[in-house]
Amino acid sequence: MSFDDRGLVLPGERLATEEEFISSANTYIENGQIYSAIAGIVTVNEGKISVHNQNKEIKKLRRNMLVLGTVTDDMRAVLFVKLDNVISEGKEYKALKDGKILLPKERHGPERGGFRGGQHRPMHDKPHTPKPCGVGDVILARILGEEDDTYALKVDEPETGVVYAVCEVCGGELLENGRGDSFQCKSCKHVEYRKISNFYNKPKEIEDALTHIEVGR
Ligand SMILES: [Zn+2]
Structure with missing residues:
Protein backbone atom coordinates (compact mmCIF):
# COMPACT_ATOMS: atom_id res chain seq x y z
CA MET A 1 0.00 0.00 0.00
CA SER A 2 1.39 3.36 -1.00
CA PHE A 3 0.77 6.71 0.60
CA ASP A 4 2.55 8.61 -2.13
CA ASP A 5 -0.66 9.97 -3.53
CA ARG A 6 -2.15 10.73 -0.13
CA GLY A 7 -0.35 14.04 0.17
CA LEU A 8 -1.30 15.95 3.25
CA VAL A 9 -3.53 14.56 5.97
CA LEU A 10 -5.41 16.46 8.64
CA PRO A 11 -5.91 15.80 12.35
CA GLY A 12 -8.46 13.04 12.79
CA GLU A 13 -8.06 11.69 9.27
CA ARG A 14 -8.12 7.89 9.13
CA LEU A 15 -4.86 6.43 7.77
CA ALA A 16 -5.05 2.65 8.02
CA THR A 17 -6.08 -0.22 10.26
CA GLU A 18 -4.03 -1.64 13.12
CA GLU A 19 -3.65 -4.86 11.14
CA GLU A 20 -1.93 -3.01 8.30
CA PHE A 21 0.55 -0.88 10.22
CA ILE A 22 2.03 -0.10 13.61
CA SER A 23 0.91 3.26 14.89
CA SER A 24 3.91 5.55 15.24
CA ALA A 25 4.75 9.25 15.59
CA ASN A 26 1.81 11.67 15.54
CA THR A 27 -0.82 8.99 15.13
CA TYR A 28 -3.34 7.42 17.47
CA ILE A 29 -5.55 4.34 17.53
CA GLU A 30 -9.28 4.23 17.98
CA ASN A 31 -11.36 1.07 17.51
CA GLY A 32 -8.59 -0.65 15.59
CA GLN A 33 -8.13 2.26 13.20
CA ILE A 34 -5.06 4.47 12.99
CA TYR A 35 -5.69 8.21 12.75
CA SER A 36 -3.45 11.20 12.25
CA ALA A 37 -3.07 13.43 15.30
CA ILE A 38 -1.64 16.36 13.31
CA ALA A 39 -1.67 17.94 9.90
CA GLY A 40 1.26 16.66 7.88
CA ILE A 41 2.68 14.09 5.50
CA VAL A 42 2.20 10.35 5.97
CA THR A 43 5.34 8.20 6.10
CA VAL A 44 5.50 4.42 6.15
CA ASN A 45 8.72 2.77 7.24
CA GLU A 46 9.23 -0.91 8.21
CA GLY A 47 5.57 -1.37 8.96
CA LYS A 48 5.31 1.76 11.06
CA ILE A 49 3.06 4.57 10.02
CA SER A 50 3.72 8.12 11.14
CA VAL A 51 2.84 11.66 10.21
CA HIS A 52 5.37 14.44 9.91
CA ASN A 53 4.82 18.08 10.28
CA GLN A 54 5.20 20.56 7.50
CA ASN A 55 5.82 24.23 7.80
CA LYS A 56 3.02 25.03 5.49
CA GLU A 57 -0.21 25.88 7.24
CA ILE A 58 -2.96 23.48 6.31
CA LYS A 59 -6.59 24.32 6.47
CA LYS A 105 -36.13 20.08 -8.93
CA GLU A 106 -37.92 19.10 -12.07
CA ARG A 107 -41.18 17.30 -12.51
CA HIS A 108 -40.67 13.64 -11.75
CA GLY A 109 -44.14 12.51 -12.80
CA PRO A 110 -47.04 11.89 -10.45
CA GLU A 111 -46.07 10.64 -7.03
CA ARG A 112 -47.98 8.08 -5.05
CA GLY A 113 -51.19 9.75 -4.01
CA GLY A 114 -51.32 11.85 -7.14
CA PHE A 115 -51.29 15.59 -7.35
CA ARG A 116 -49.71 17.38 -4.42
CA GLY A 117 -52.41 19.97 -4.15
CA GLY A 118 -51.78 23.19 -2.34
CA GLN A 119 -48.04 22.64 -2.03
CA HIS A 120 -46.15 25.84 -2.52
CA ARG A 121 -43.65 25.83 -5.33
CA PRO A 122 -41.13 28.64 -5.05
CA MET A 123 -40.01 28.36 -8.66
CA HIS A 124 -41.68 27.54 -11.91
CA ASP A 125 -41.04 24.01 -13.01
CA LYS A 126 -38.92 24.01 -16.10
CA PRO A 127 -38.96 20.51 -17.52
CA HIS A 128 -35.97 21.06 -19.76
CA THR A 129 -33.80 23.35 -17.67
CA PRO A 130 -30.27 22.81 -18.96
CA LYS A 131 -27.76 21.65 -16.40
ZN1 LIG B 1 -17.81 19.90 -31.72
Whole structure:
Protein backbone atom coordinates (compact mmCIF):
# COMPACT_ATOMS: atom_id res chain seq x y z
CA MET A 1 0.00 0.00 0.00
CA SER A 2 1.39 3.36 -1.00
CA PHE A 3 0.77 6.71 0.60
CA ASP A 4 2.55 8.61 -2.13
CA ASP A 5 -0.66 9.97 -3.53
CA ARG A 6 -2.15 10.73 -0.13
CA GLY A 7 -0.35 14.04 0.17
CA LEU A 8 -1.30 15.95 3.25
CA VAL A 9 -3.53 14.56 5.97
CA LEU A 10 -5.41 16.46 8.64
CA PRO A 11 -5.91 15.80 12.35
CA GLY A 12 -8.46 13.04 12.79
CA GLU A 13 -8.06 11.69 9.27
CA ARG A 14 -8.12 7.89 9.13
CA LEU A 15 -4.86 6.43 7.77
CA ALA A 16 -5.05 2.65 8.02
CA THR A 17 -6.08 -0.22 10.26
CA GLU A 18 -4.03 -1.64 13.12
CA GLU A 19 -3.65 -4.86 11.14
CA GLU A 20 -1.93 -3.01 8.30
CA PHE A 21 0.55 -0.88 10.22
CA ILE A 22 2.03 -0.10 13.61
CA SER A 23 0.91 3.26 14.89
CA SER A 24 3.91 5.55 15.24
CA ALA A 25 4.75 9.25 15.59
CA ASN A 26 1.81 11.67 15.54
CA THR A 27 -0.82 8.99 15.13
CA TYR A 28 -3.34 7.42 17.47
CA ILE A 29 -5.55 4.34 17.53
CA GLU A 30 -9.28 4.23 17.98
CA ASN A 31 -11.36 1.07 17.51
CA GLY A 32 -8.59 -0.65 15.59
CA GLN A 33 -8.13 2.26 13.20
CA ILE A 34 -5.06 4.47 12.99
CA TYR A 35 -5.69 8.21 12.75
CA SER A 36 -3.45 11.20 12.25
CA ALA A 37 -3.07 13.43 15.30
CA ILE A 38 -1.64 16.36 13.31
CA ALA A 39 -1.67 17.94 9.90
CA GLY A 40 1.26 16.66 7.88
CA ILE A 41 2.68 14.09 5.50
CA VAL A 42 2.20 10.35 5.97
CA THR A 43 5.34 8.20 6.10
CA VAL A 44 5.50 4.42 6.15
CA ASN A 45 8.72 2.77 7.24
CA GLU A 46 9.23 -0.91 8.21
CA GLY A 47 5.57 -1.37 8.96
CA LYS A 48 5.31 1.76 11.06
CA ILE A 49 3.06 4.57 10.02
CA SER A 50 3.72 8.12 11.14
CA VAL A 51 2.84 11.66 10.21
CA HIS A 52 5.37 14.44 9.91
CA ASN A 53 4.82 18.08 10.28
CA GLN A 54 5.20 20.56 7.50
CA ASN A 55 5.82 24.23 7.80
CA LYS A 56 3.02 25.03 5.49
CA GLU A 57 -0.21 25.88 7.24
CA ILE A 58 -2.96 23.48 6.31
CA LYS A 59 -6.59 24.32 6.47
CA LYS A 60 -9.83 22.80 5.46
CA LEU A 61 -11.99 24.26 2.75
CA ARG A 62 -14.79 26.22 4.29
CA ARG A 63 -18.14 27.69 3.50
CA ASN A 64 -18.11 30.65 1.08
CA MET A 65 -14.72 29.81 -0.41
CA LEU A 66 -14.20 29.66 -4.15
CA VAL A 67 -12.94 26.31 -5.38
CA LEU A 68 -11.87 24.79 -8.66
CA GLY A 69 -12.99 21.31 -9.61
CA THR A 70 -13.89 18.92 -12.41
CA VAL A 71 -17.38 17.56 -12.93
CA THR A 72 -17.14 13.76 -12.69
CA ASP A 73 -20.72 12.47 -12.60
CA ASP A 74 -24.05 13.69 -13.82
CA MET A 75 -26.92 12.16 -11.90
CA ARG A 76 -30.45 13.30 -12.54
CA ALA A 77 -30.67 15.81 -9.74
CA VAL A 78 -27.05 16.27 -8.75
CA LEU A 79 -23.65 16.85 -10.35
CA PHE A 80 -20.59 15.51 -8.56
CA VAL A 81 -17.38 17.52 -8.65
CA LYS A 82 -13.83 16.43 -7.82
CA LEU A 83 -12.34 19.42 -6.04
CA ASP A 84 -8.75 20.58 -6.25
CA ASN A 85 -6.74 21.55 -3.21
CA VAL A 86 -6.19 25.30 -3.11
CA ILE A 87 -2.85 26.84 -2.26
CA SER A 88 -3.10 30.48 -1.28
CA GLU A 89 -0.55 32.70 0.43
CA GLY A 90 1.44 29.82 1.90
CA LYS A 91 -1.62 28.02 3.17
CA GLU A 92 -2.95 24.87 1.66
CA TYR A 93 -6.69 24.38 1.73
CA LYS A 94 -7.35 20.71 1.47
CA ALA A 95 -10.34 19.29 -0.36
CA LEU A 96 -11.08 16.25 1.78
CA LYS A 97 -14.41 15.60 0.14
CA ASP A 98 -15.97 15.85 -3.27
CA GLY A 99 -18.34 18.61 -4.13
CA LYS A 100 -21.86 18.43 -5.45
CA ILE A 101 -24.23 20.78 -7.17
CA LEU A 102 -27.89 20.15 -6.49
CA LEU A 103 -29.97 20.88 -9.54
CA PRO A 104 -33.35 22.61 -9.36
CA LYS A 105 -36.13 20.08 -8.93
CA GLU A 106 -37.92 19.10 -12.07
CA ARG A 107 -41.18 17.30 -12.51
CA HIS A 108 -40.67 13.64 -11.75
CA GLY A 109 -44.14 12.51 -12.80
CA PRO A 110 -47.04 11.89 -10.45
CA GLU A 111 -46.07 10.64 -7.03
CA ARG A 112 -47.98 8.08 -5.05
CA GLY A 113 -51.19 9.75 -4.01
CA GLY A 114 -51.32 11.85 -7.14
CA PHE A 115 -51.29 15.59 -7.35
CA ARG A 116 -49.71 17.38 -4.42
CA GLY A 117 -52.41 19.97 -4.15
CA GLY A 118 -51.78 23.19 -2.34
CA GLN A 119 -48.04 22.64 -2.03
CA HIS A 120 -46.15 25.84 -2.52
CA ARG A 121 -43.65 25.83 -5.33
CA PRO A 122 -41.13 28.64 -5.05
CA MET A 123 -40.01 28.36 -8.66
CA HIS A 124 -41.68 27.54 -11.91
CA ASP A 125 -41.04 24.01 -13.01
CA LYS A 126 -38.92 24.01 -16.10
CA PRO A 127 -38.96 20.51 -17.52
CA HIS A 128 -35.97 21.06 -19.76
CA THR A 129 -33.80 23.35 -17.67
CA PRO A 130 -30.27 22.81 -18.96
CA LYS A 131 -27.76 21.65 -16.40
CA PRO A 132 -25.21 24.30 -15.44
CA CYS A 133 -22.21 22.05 -16.17
CA GLY A 134 -21.38 18.80 -17.90
CA VAL A 135 -19.08 15.88 -17.11
CA GLY A 136 -15.47 16.83 -17.81
CA ASP A 137 -16.05 20.57 -17.39
CA VAL A 138 -13.69 22.41 -15.09
CA ILE A 139 -15.69 24.77 -12.92
CA LEU A 140 -15.18 27.54 -10.41
CA ALA A 141 -17.74 27.19 -7.63
CA ARG A 142 -18.54 28.62 -4.24
CA ILE A 143 -18.95 26.37 -1.21
CA LEU A 144 -22.46 26.67 0.16
CA GLY A 145 -21.87 24.35 3.06
CA GLU A 146 -20.23 21.18 4.28
CA GLU A 147 -22.09 17.92 4.61
CA ASP A 148 -20.98 14.51 5.86
CA ASP A 149 -19.50 13.29 2.58
CA THR A 150 -19.50 16.33 0.34
CA TYR A 151 -19.30 20.06 -0.01
CA ALA A 152 -22.46 21.59 -1.41
CA LEU A 153 -21.51 23.99 -4.21
CA LYS A 154 -23.22 26.75 -6.13
CA VAL A 155 -22.37 28.33 -9.47
CA ASP A 156 -24.89 31.16 -9.71
CA GLU A 157 -22.52 34.13 -9.44
CA PRO A 158 -20.86 35.84 -12.43
CA GLU A 159 -17.41 34.47 -11.62
CA THR A 160 -18.62 30.93 -10.94
CA GLY A 161 -19.52 28.33 -13.52
CA VAL A 162 -17.61 26.62 -16.30
CA VAL A 163 -14.04 27.86 -16.78
CA TYR A 164 -12.74 25.17 -19.16
CA ALA A 165 -14.68 22.81 -21.38
CA VAL A 166 -14.52 21.07 -24.75
CA CYS A 167 -17.25 20.01 -27.16
CA GLU A 168 -18.88 16.79 -25.99
CA VAL A 169 -19.43 15.70 -29.61
CA CYS A 170 -16.05 16.28 -31.23
CA GLY A 171 -13.74 17.55 -28.47
CA GLY A 172 -13.37 20.85 -30.29
CA GLU A 173 -12.93 24.31 -28.84
CA LEU A 174 -16.08 25.91 -27.45
CA LEU A 175 -16.80 29.56 -28.07
CA GLU A 176 -19.04 31.60 -25.79
CA ASN A 177 -22.20 33.09 -27.17
CA GLY A 178 -21.62 36.26 -25.13
CA ARG A 179 -24.68 35.82 -22.91
CA GLY A 180 -23.05 33.45 -20.46
CA ASP A 181 -25.52 30.64 -21.05
CA SER A 182 -24.24 28.62 -23.98
CA PHE A 183 -21.29 27.60 -26.09
CA GLN A 184 -20.98 26.77 -29.74
CA CYS A 185 -18.32 24.37 -30.94
CA LYS A 186 -15.84 26.04 -33.28
CA SER A 187 -15.51 22.86 -35.35
CA CYS A 188 -18.87 21.08 -35.50
CA LYS A 189 -21.17 23.98 -34.47
CA HIS A 190 -22.79 21.85 -31.76
CA VAL A 191 -24.42 24.06 -29.11
CA GLU A 192 -24.13 23.30 -25.42
CA TYR A 193 -25.98 25.14 -22.66
CA ARG A 194 -23.91 25.94 -19.62
CA LYS A 195 -23.54 28.39 -16.77
CA ILE A 196 -20.37 30.05 -18.03
CA SER A 197 -18.02 31.87 -15.65
CA ASN A 198 -16.75 35.37 -16.43
CA PHE A 199 -13.36 33.72 -16.20
CA TYR A 200 -13.94 31.17 -18.96
CA ASN A 201 -10.56 30.36 -20.51
CA LYS A 202 -8.84 33.06 -18.40
CA PRO A 203 -6.24 31.24 -16.30
CA LYS A 204 -4.84 34.44 -14.78
CA GLU A 205 -8.24 35.60 -13.51
CA ILE A 206 -9.01 32.14 -12.19
CA GLU A 207 -5.74 32.05 -10.29
CA ASP A 208 -6.40 35.51 -8.86
CA ALA A 209 -9.90 34.51 -7.78
CA LEU A 210 -8.55 31.44 -5.98
CA THR A 211 -5.75 33.44 -4.36
CA HIS A 212 -8.31 35.72 -2.77
CA ILE A 213 -10.63 32.99 -1.68
CA GLU A 214 -10.95 34.35 1.84
CA VAL A 215 -11.75 37.87 0.71
CA GLY A 216 -15.28 38.92 -0.01
CA ARG A 217 -18.43 37.13 1.01
ZN1 LIG B 1 -17.81 19.90 -31.72
